[in-house]
Amino acid sequence: MLKKTLIVLTLPLLSVLAIGVTTRLPASSEPREGGWSVVSSQAASQMARSPERAGSAVATAPGTGTLQKMIVESGSVTIDLDLNGFNGSTSLVARPATLQFVVGANSFFPILVFNDLLRGPEPGSTTLIPAGVNTSGYSNLPAALGASLKQLLIEKLTSDRGVDLAVCDGNTGFTFFNVEGHQYNYDAKARSLSITNGRLLVSKEFANALGRPSDAGAIVGKISVGAAMQPIEIDRLVNGKPQSGVIPAVGTVPGPDVIVGDLIDLVQLDNGAVNGQVGISLGTDACNKGTENVEWLALPDNRHPFIPQNLYRMSGGNDNTERFEQIGQSWGKHAFAAASSNTCGFGCNGVGGDHLGSGCSDAYGAGLNGAQDLIGSRAWVNPFTGFFAQNPNPNDHSGHVHAPADPTAHRILVDVNDLNTSLNVGATYFAEAEYIVPHEGTWCQSHPTECNMYNNASYRQCSVIGINQPFSFNFVGNTVREQPAIMAWTGAIVNEGEPDPGNDGIFFVGYKVTGPNAGVYHYEYAIYNQNLDRAIQSFEVVYPLFPPIVLNNVGFHAPPQHPGFANDGTQGDAGYSSDPWIFTTSFTSATWNCQTFAENQNANAIRFGTLYNFRFDSTAPPAETTANIGFFKTGSPISVKVQAPAQSDATPTATPSATPPTPTPTVTPTATPTLTPTVTPTATPTITPTPTPPVTPTATPTATATPRAVPRARPTPHPRPTP
Numbered sequence: 001m002l003k004k005t006l007i008v009l010t011l012p013l014l015s016v017l018a019i020g021v022t023t024r025l026p027a028s029s030e031p032r033e034g035g036w037s038v039v040s041s042q043a044a045s046q047m048a049r050s051p052e053r054a055g056s057a058v059a060t061a062p063g064t065g066t067l068q069k070m071i072v073e074s075g076s077v078t079i080d081l082d083l084n085g086f087n088g089s090t091s092l093v094a095r096p097a098t099l100q101f102v103v104g105a106n107s108f109f110p111i112l113v114f115n116d117l118l119r120g121p122e123p124g125s126t127t128l129i130p131a132g133v134n135t136s137g138y139s140n141l142p143a144a145l146g147a148s149l150k151q152l153l154i155e156k157l158t159s160d161r162g163v164d165l166a167v168c169d170g171n172t173g174f175t176f177f178n179v180e181g182h183q184y185n186y187d188a189k190a191r192s193l194s195i196t197n198g199r200l201l202v203s204k205e206f207a208n209a210l211g212r213p214s215d216a217g218a219i220v221g222k223i224s225v226g227a228a229m230q231p232i233e234i235d236r237l238v239n240g241k242p243q244s245g246v247i248p249a250v251g252t253v254p255g256p257d258v259i260v261g262d263l264i265d266l267v268q269l270d271n272g273a274v275n276g277q278v279g280i281s282l283g284t285d286a287c288n289k290g291t292e293n294v295e296w297l298a299l300p301d302n303r304h305p306f307i308p309q310n311l312y313r314m315s316g317g318n319d320n321t322e323r324f325e326q327i328g329q330s331w332g333k334h335a336f337a338a339a340s341s342n343t344c345g346f347g348c349n350g351v352g353g354d355h356l357g358s359g360c361s362d363a364y365g366a367g368l369n370g371a372q373d374l375i376g377s378r379a380w381v382n383p384f385t386g387f388f389a390q391n392p393n394p395n396d397h398s399g400h401v402h403a404p405a406d407p408t409a410h411r412i413l414v415d416v417n418d419l420n421t422s423l424n425v426g427a428t429y430f431a432e433a434e435y436i437v438p439h440e441g442t443w444c445q446s447h448p449t450e451c452n453m454y455n456n457a458s459y460r461q462c463s464v465i466g467i468n469q470p471f472s473f474n475f476v477g478n479t480v481r482e483q484p485a486i487m488a489w490t491g492a493i494v495n496e497g498e499p500d501p502g503n504d505g506i507f508f509v510g511y512k513v514t515g516p517n518a519g520v521y522h523y524e525y526a527i528y529n530q531n532l533d534r535a536i537q538s539f540e541v542v543y544p545l546f547p548p549i550v551l552n553n554v555g556f557h558a559p560p561q562h563p564g565f566a567n568d569g570t571q572g573d574a575g576y577s578s579d580p581w582i583f584t585t586s587f588t589s590a591t592w593n594c595q596t597f598a599e600n601q602n603a604n605a606i607r608f609g610t611l612y613n614f615r616f617d618s619t620a621p622p623a624e625t626t627a628n629i630g631f632f633k634t635g636s637p638i639s640v641k642v643q644a645p646a647q648s649d650a651t652p653t654a655t656p657s658a659t660p661p662t663p664t665p666t667v668t669p670t671a672t673p674t675l676t677p678t679v680t681p682t683a684t685p686t687i688t689p690t691p692t693p694p695v696t697p698t699a700t701p702t703a704t705a706t707p708r709a710v711p712r713a714r715p716t717p718h719p720r721p722t723p
Helices: 011-020 143-149 206-211 438-446
Strands: 066-082 097-102 111-114 117-121 124-132 152-158 165-169 175-180 185-186 191-201 220-238 258-267 277-288 304-314 325-336 362-363 412-415 426-435 457-465 472-480 492-498 507-517 520-529 537-541 552-557 582-585 589-593 610-618 620-629 638-647
Touching: 066 124, 066 191, 111 185, 117 185, 143 206, 165 191, 175 206, 175 220, 258 362, 258 426, 258 457, 258 472, 277 304, 277 325, 277 426, 304 412, 304 610, 325 520, 325 610, 426 472, 492 638, 507 620, 507 638, 520 537, 520 620, 520 638, 537 610, 537 638
Parallel strands: none
Antiparallel strands: 066 097, 066 111, 066 220, 097 124, 111 117, 124 152, 152 165, 165 175, 175 191, 185 191, 191 220, 258 277, 277 362, 277 412, 304 325, 304 426, 325 412, 426 457, 457 472, 492 507, 507 520, 520 610, 537 589, 537 620, 552 610, 582 589, 620 638
């Protein structure tokens, strides 16, 4: 926790003590930030939405600021219910009921505000007192809810609960509703907080009490909150540290080392689909394992992490583990104003604000990671160094629209059919986030044995609720730290590749062979680029034996690309291409490729934080061989070990078919190829133009010697390169 240098109590001490007695506090004594969101009202607080617009509060005095902890002074709450949702009625005529409450005075529902910017809520609760009516007037409510009406509270939960807000019985702890999709809005001038657009979902225990367990997660209403806030603690930070002095580091890894300690919520914030796609947002809790405090300065400064988010699905075959596909990707949230919690248990040194302290954690809920005007294009960012230019503005949102006109813009873009549970029976879903950290990049350059940018991705299994939007999500199990989601692919072998150690990032190639089923083997390959700036342009599977192999059901899959928008960093603001990769075959290998960098700088290459799939069927059994990976911007190909068909078939020509087997349609290569390089079993360097990409602020280094990855089922965290 922050070491306090100045504490201003605006309540008498006895009043503060009374708050702790009369409200139900979280079990943990250590503040834990959870899945909170910040989207300010357009009328009141552009500053709260966009740190780069905050003027002198952020831009003119980096490293110095005021952190306030505030609680609710007074306020009101409105709950709108459709009573048909509690009895299974299919009536198209709603039975509305509106419940009005005032919040308990001086409720301990704390928020953090840094330089007048809402940083987010901390765990706490506020009591609800029925207002203006006799509670007997709510006779149509379910009996359990009606009996608890005078003792309800809204609780901000800890990040390990998987839900941000809940409506509970303050005496018994019984949860009636979970809240999702809500947005926190803070007006610094008025010191007012509002929570809007909250969807009320029936909890599992309430569904059981109603005798309708299958209704758990059903949306039965909305909730909104308006509150006046008052400060109880004010801290002055200088260069990200309390004025009282510098607290010793408590991390254990030399240098700065940011990991995703927890994925805390996954939410479709706004209703609505665009072109059959929805926008999903993922909450993240970052932790600093390192001994150095990590730079966390808000825009327009470029010394802060960038947070892309992804969604994956494992499905297919007899046990729904045949393939592992990425079905959604976001642009990246620009971080600002670090908290100083200790949710990872490393022992936080208390530094916050424009630095994430040694051992400390900092949570951004799904709402903040999904706040559209805080999400910038991936195209501006070098994923290995973390560098992005400050001019032009990497977070310029002029020239395009956000919600409500477009609820999908910049968020995790997913096809509705990829989430529809009736079309994906038995499928398993995984959310993933990664922190791209400029401070790790600059530290690596000056301390080449302390490069900590290889462990910045973590994943967590989740379940999907719904056959159409809006969808809801629940987490299954704990976050798997410091590993990308491809490691969750059951039964697959995953190998790591690194074309230029210490100068560029890493990628992974996973493969799995299933069968034979009716004499046919299915070959499935996945390439995941974690933080490789040069990107991947071609994938060649070398046949282990001669003569050629007959391939059927040849397929390719890639996640949907975001459409181009003004100032998005792509060439001509056109966005990245979604063209399927071209498939060719020879006597010795099968190859997929997109256009080269020289042909199209926006070609559908495998850029950082994305996973592409390649597949086919064959009657030939598998044997060990190599796959050659060709790069997009620069560098010679390298090889990794895979398996491929290993005996001759009767017919010596390949016959790709149009539709590979999958629970949802995958993209099929077109018949007209673009430039296709000739590939042989021994990797031949592809064309390597002199890169001048607008997406890479600094020159990309030339590739070094070509290593071969060693197969292993679950690689350990990447070793730091030696000088």
